[in-house]
Amino acid sequence: MANPKRKWSKARTARHRSNWKLSVPGLVECPQCHTLKLGHKVCKACGYYKGREIVKTSEA
Numbered sequence: 001m002a003n004p005k006r007k008w009s010k011a012r013t014a015r016h017r018s019n020w021k022l023s024v025p026g027l028v029e030c031p032q033c034h035t036l037k038l039g040h041k042v043c044k045a046c047g048y049y050k051g052r053e054i055v056k057t058s059e060a
């Protein structure tokens, strides 16, 4: 069987590997205080998650 050496070129693989994780660190903007927070986690700045206050912050 004649098999192709590789499916994608080295350049394409390198490009893919170099940038796949840059935009997916799990960071989202908090809708409450608009700071960057971890996705699917309670915001550490304001204690909000899904529009409700989950963790009481010291100032409130």
Ligand SMILES: [Zn+2]
Residues within 6 Å of the ligand: 030, 031, 032, 033, 034, 035, 037, 043, 044, 045, 046, 047, 048
């Ligand atoms: Zn917040």
